[in-house]
Amino acid sequence: MTNNLNSFKTLRLQGVGRNFGALNVLKDLTLEVRRGEFIALLGPSGCGKSTALNCIAGLLPTTRGSIWLDERRIDTLGAEDRGFGMVFQNYALFPHMTVRQNIGFGLKMRGVAKAEAEPRIDKALATVRLESQAAKLPGQLSGGQQQRVAIARAIVVEPPLVLMDEPLSNLDAKLRLEMRQEIRRIHAGLGSVTLYVTHDQDEALSLADRIVVLRDGEIRQVGTPEDLYARPATLDVADFMGFRNRIAGVVTAQSGATVTLDVGGVALTGMTHGAVVGVGGNAVAAIRPDDMVAVGDGGDGLPAIVEAIEYRGRDYFGQARGPGDSELFFRSGVKLGIGAPVRLGAEPGKVLVFTGSST
Amino acid sequence: MSIAVDDEHISTRMRLRARGWDGVTLLILPAVALMLGLFIYPFLYGFWLSFQPKAGSLFANYARFFADPYLYETVAKTLWIAVPVTLLNLLAAIPVAFRVRLMQRQRWLTTLLVLPITLGTVLVAEGLLNYLGPQGWLNRTLMLFGIISSPVKLLHNYWGVFLSLVITGFPFTFLLTLSYVTGIDPALEQAAATLGAKAASRFRHIFLPLLVPGLAITFCLSFVQAFSVFPSAVLLGAPAGPTRVISIAAYQAAFEEYDYSLASAIAMIMGFIQLAIVGGVLALRGLFYRGPAGGGKG
Amino acid sequence: MAISAFAVSDATAAPSMAAKPLSHRLWVTAVWTLIGFFLINLIAMIAAVITSSFASRWLRSWLPEGATTKWYFSAWSEFQLDDVLVVTFQVVFAVTALSGLIGVPAAYAMARREFPGKKLIMLLFLLPMLVPPITYGIPLATVLYRSGLGGTMAGVILANLVPTVPFVILVMIPFIEQIDPKIEAAARVFGASTLRLFTSVLLPLLLPGMLAALLLVLVRTIAMFELTFLVAGPTSQTLVVALYYAVFAAGVRAVQSIDAMAVIYMAVTVVWLIIALRFVNPAQIVTRAKQTKAH
Ligand SMILES: Nc1ncnc2c1ncn2[C@@H]1O[C@H](COP(=O)(O)OP(=O)(O)OP(=O)(O)O)[C@@H](O)[C@H]1O
Numbered sequence: 001m002t003n004n005l006n007s008f009k010t011l012r013l014q015g016v017g018r019n020f021g022a023l024n025v026l027k028d029l030t031l032e033v034r035r036g037e038f039i040a041l042l043g044p045s046g047c048g049k050s051t052a053l054n055c056i057a058g059l060l061p062t063t064r065g066s067i068w069l070d071e072r073r074i075d076t077l078g079a080e081d082r083g084f085g086m087v088f089q090n091y092a093l094f095p096h097m098t099v100r101q102n103i104g105f106g107l108k109m110r111g112v113a114k115a116e117a118e119p120r121i122d123k124a125l126a127t128v129r130l131e132s133q134a135a136k137l138p139g140q141l142s143g144g145q146q147q148r149v150a151i152a153r154a155i156v157v158e159p160p161l162v163l164m165d166e167p168l169s170n171l172d173a174k175l176r177l178e179m180r181q182e183i184r185r186i187h188a189g190l191g192s193v194t195l196y197v198t199h200d201q202d203e204a205l206s207l208a209d210r211i212v213v214l215r216d217g218e219i220r221q222v223g224t225p226e227d228l229y230a231r232p233a234t235l236d237v238a239d240f241m242g243f244r245n246r247i248a249g250v251v252t253a254q255s256g257a258t259v260t261l262d263v264g265g266v267a268l269t270g271m272t273h274g275a276v277v278g279v280g281g282n283a284v285a286a287i288r289p290d291d292m293v294a295v296g297d298g299g300d301g302l303p304a305i306v307e308a309i310e311y312r313g314r315d316y317f318g319q320a321r322g323p324g325d326s327e328l329f330f331r332s333g334v335k336l337g338i339g340a341p342v343r344l345g346a347e348p349g350k351v352l353v354f355t356g357s358s359t
Numbered sequence: 360m361s362i363a364v365d366d367e368h369i370s371t372r373m374r375l376r377a378r379g380w381d382g383v384t385l386l387i388l389p390a391v392a393l394m395l396g397l398f399i400y401p402f403l404y405g406f407w408l409s410f411q412p413k414a415g416s417l418f419a420n421y422a423r424f425f426a427d428p429y430l431y432e433t434v435a436k437t438l439w440i441a442v443p444v445t446l447l448n449l450l451a452a453i454p455v456a457f458r459v460r461l462m463q464r465q466r467w468l469t470t471l472l473v474l475p476i477t478l479g480t481v482l483v484a485e486g487l488l489n490y491l492g493p494q495g496w497l498n499r500t501l502m503l504f505g506i507i508s509s510p511v512k513l514l515h516n517y518w519g520v521f522l523s524l525v526i527t528g529f530p531f532t533f534l535l536t537l538s539y540v541t542g543i544d545p546a547l548e549q550a551a552a553t554l555g556a557k558a559a560s561r562f563r564h565i566f567l568p569l570l571v572p573g574l575a576i577t578f579c580l581s582f583v584q585a586f587s588v589f590p591s592a593v594l595l596g597a598p599a600g601p602t603r604v605i606s607i608a609a610y611q612a613a614f615e616e617y618d619y620s621l622a623s624a625i626a627m628i629m630g631f632i633q634l635a636i637v638g639g640v641l642a643l644r645g646l647f648y649r650g651p652a653g654g655g656k657g
Numbered sequence: 658m659a660i661s662a663f664a665v666s667d668a669t670a671a672p673s674m675a676a677k678p679l680s681h682r683l684w685v686t687a688v689w690t691l692i693g694f695f696l697i698n699l700i701a702m703i704a705a706v707i708t709s710s711f712a713s714r715w716l717r718s719w720l721p722e723g724a725t726t727k728w729y730f731s732a733w734s735e736f737q738l739d740d741v742l743v744v745t746f747q748v749v750f751a752v753t754a755l756s757g758l759i760g761v762p763a764a765y766a767m768a769r770r771e772f773p774g775k776k777l778i779m780l781l782f783l784l785p786m787l788v789p790p791i792t793y794g795i796p797l798a799t800v801l802y803r804s805g806l807g808g809t810m811a812g813v814i815l816a817n818l819v820p821t822v823p824f825v826i827l828v829m830i831p832f833i834e835q836i837d838p839k840i841e842a843a844a845r846v847f848g849a850s851t852l853r854l855f856t857s858v859l860l861p862l863l864l865p866g867m868l869a870a871l872l873l874v875l876v877r878t879i880a881m882f883e884l885t886f887l888v889a890g891p892t893s894q895t896l897v898v899a900l901y902y903a904v905f906a907a908g909v910r911a912v913q914s915i916d917a918m919a920v921i922y923m924a925v926t927v928v929w930l931i932i933a934l935r936f937v938n939p940a941q942i943v944t945r946a947k948q949t950k951a952h
């Protein structure tokens with residue numbers, strides 16, 4: 001069964017949807033993935049990432065749509081016939097099997113001979129650096145070690161499509177960075193498709209060839225990490241990519257992509273990548289806290305009152321109350337007192353302008 | 360509390376408290392006293408009494424039990440009912456529990472099944488006397504469909520007791536099994552499926568090993584219940600013949616012959632057999648994995 | 658966990674039923690047939706008792722010749738059901754109240770304190786739940802008869818406490834464990850006396866668990882045959898024991914009369930069962946710890 005699915009060139013989701021009762025959790029997912037791509041599925045908690053993954057894995061029947069490997073429809077197959085590898089959000093290690101048996105389970109089910117299986121298990125153990133833990137039961141491992149067993153168990157069968165549901169969520173910062181590299185290397189080694197679910201934008205940016213941003217069960221944007229980081233298509237996506245400041249204003253001038261807004265009497269200039277905003281219309285400017293700089297009182301910029309400030313190494317980061325009672329997040333080279341008035345500004349190239357009013 | 364308490368008193372109290380014995384801990388004392396007085400003491404007393412036969416030497420009661428076929432055969436008769444019933448109930452409960460596990464609204468089914476357990480063996484016996492009788496609905500239905508030509512005898516023999524133990528025992532076994540089956544993280548089955556395991560392999564490699572400890576406990580509890588069958592063996596069986604189970608022998612010794620010493624000896628034997636079977640099953644269970652049946656964090 | 662049991666149920670039961678092999682569908686059908694067969698027999702058995710209790714004459718036919726309620730009146734007087742019911746309720750309520758009074762404090766101590774010998778005491782509470790009543794009932798009855806309590810209502814109540822007190826303890830321990838001890842500590846910090854602490858903080862928190870445990874005790878005690886049977890005398894019989902004697906002596910009275918009594922017994926049990934099921938999961942009547950946390 002797996003052999004003929006093994007050598008596909010594209011994975012295609014065609015209007016895939018899933019309801020839980022009346023609740024429409026996944027809406028019309030359409031996506032084409034080429035072999036060798038590393039795709040990150042990024043979105044806030046509860047947006048349907050795990051649901052999407054489970055539908056592709058065959059663990060949840062879809063309500064609508066179809067899934068294709070080249071010209072072969074696979075959403076009618078059971079999970080056991082798809083031959084994909086999956087790393088579960090909560091690991092799902094077999095508690096009664098040793099680490100070694102857990103990793104070897106997929107090979108055993110595929111009828112791989114022991115002589116061939118053993119070296120492959122050893123290799124997988126080495127990849128996730130668990131050689132010394134091979135004889136233990138999952139219950140005797142730390143959370144991070146369990147997560148690595150789950151990864152090894154999924155990749156040892158060299159599946160053509162690897163599905164990972166937040167596989168690094170339980171690791172400490174250092175191990176997480178190491179495992180990222182490892183996952184990237186495994187992906188390259190298998191030459192397979194990896195679908196990687198995460199709600200950590202850093203992880204998505206650093207790992208993926210392409211990022212799919214999901215929100216409320218809908219795809220909001222698909223693009224390369226560079227694309228998404230610099231040019232989020234909607235305010236939602238911008239919010240998710242770290243543009244924490246949203247400043248509502250009225251368009252006063254526009255030339256090409258450069259737009260000037262009036263924010264409570266102060267001019268703010270930025271760029272738009274999307275639709276042309278008509279002069280006099282409402283718009284929202286989005287700025288990363290990093291790019292929002294305190295220029296001291298008296299300079300050009302949005303007037304605000306400092307409400308909180310903290311040192312994060314090298315720079316201070318603060319929160320201030322700006323025009324129209326807006327909440328602004330900014331960076332400052334010097335420590336500012338609480339209650340002090342400041343002016344906050346950003347380079348036009350770092351200000352993204354979207355049509356509509358802020359909510 | 361009062362300053363006048365002498366040092367020695369304080370230090371004793373402190374020492375007790377340090378070991379966990381304070382006012383709150385003392386709240387267990389009534390319950391412990393009750394158990395010691397009404398459970399442990401009667402057992403010890405019964406044990407002692409069983410060596411005080413009405414006549415003869417220390418072991419006369421036990422000697423009599425194992426010499427008199429009317430007495431020792433009760434062990435085999437009880438086992439002959441209890442073991443098949445328990446195995447049947449358990450073997451039927453497993454597939455049913457696996458199906459019911461998938462149901463979203465199990466409550467009405469579990470409620471129906473809890474009914475015979477709460478109604479108890481006496482009522483089930485009365486119900487079956489009517490239902491299984493030669494003119495009862497079961498025989499009539501079987502004859503209607505031409506499965507039998509004349510009524511089968513299901514009362515006052517082995518089968519009456521057997522069926523009553525199925526009616527009360529199956530729900531018990533099933534509900535216990537269900538609680539173990541639903542205790543297994545469903546993600547484990549999913550994980551096995553993504554690794555290519557078909558339904559049969561998933562059962563054999565994942566569910567079965569994780570279930571064995573729970574099934575062993577279920578077997579023990581169900582067996583012990585069946586082994587101590589009493590009212591239905593009297594009312595539905597042949598209490599002087601093939602369903603003269605060990606509890607009948609004990610009851611008759613105590614309340615018909617007023618030989619409490621012999622009755623105690625029989626009760627001890629009954630307890631010992633249950634203990635031996637339960638101990639054996641639990642020892643076998645020790646060979647299997649026994650940790651939590653979850654697959655992940657925590 | 659995002660994928661709940663819900664999801665698997667779909668995954669294993671649903672993905673395009675048409676694609677499932679025939680053997681799988683046969684298997685599912687067989688299992689449901691088994692459940693259906695069991696339930697049909699169970700319901701028919703109960704229906705037979707009820708039908709018979711209202712039957713004027715029922716011989717050699719599917720259904721009785723006519724309906725009557727006279728058996729209820731005759732059963733009521735023949736079996737002195739008024740006396741029996743009074744005794745039953747006295748016994749059942751005494752057992753329920755006493756098991757609560759003895760069991761809940763013990764469960765509280767077991768849940769909140771670590772002390773040497775705790776494992777042994779736990780075993781002491783587990784044993785009466787594992788050993789069937791007829792096994793320990795005979796030595797227990799012997800002791801009670803020797804001490805003059807045999808045949809009295811006090812003896813019946815004491816005997817019934819043996820399985821119910823441990824039951825209350827075992828149900829309540831996990832329930833109390835999931836109540837945060839900091840709540841009690843906080844009440845103490847605010848100066849609540851031990852009595853106030855108990856009445857105004859602990860009791861309201863414990864109430865749902867106690868209600869569930871005690872209702873289950875009540876249902877179990879109504880149906881507890883063996884212990885009551887071994888210890889009760891003529892004036893301390895409960896309904897289930899009276900029913901046993903009536904069935905045992907069948908032939909002396911009309912079958913319908915006994916069935917009427919059985920229906921009265923069922924009604925008493927089922928009423929309490931329905932009340933209990935409003936507060937507990939049916940499975941809890943058989944299994945304990947796991948479901949308690951659902952409250
Ligand atoms: N079995 C279910 N029944 C009903 N609703 C469900 C079920 N499983 C998931 N949902 C709902 O579907 C939505 C999407 O859930 P999903 O698990 O896919 O989120 P997620 O993006 O993976 O979130 P997280 O990052 O927290 O894991 C949620 O609102 C959830 O409540």
Ligand SMILES: [Mg+2]
Nearest residue numbers: 049050089659
């Ligand atoms: Mg998820």
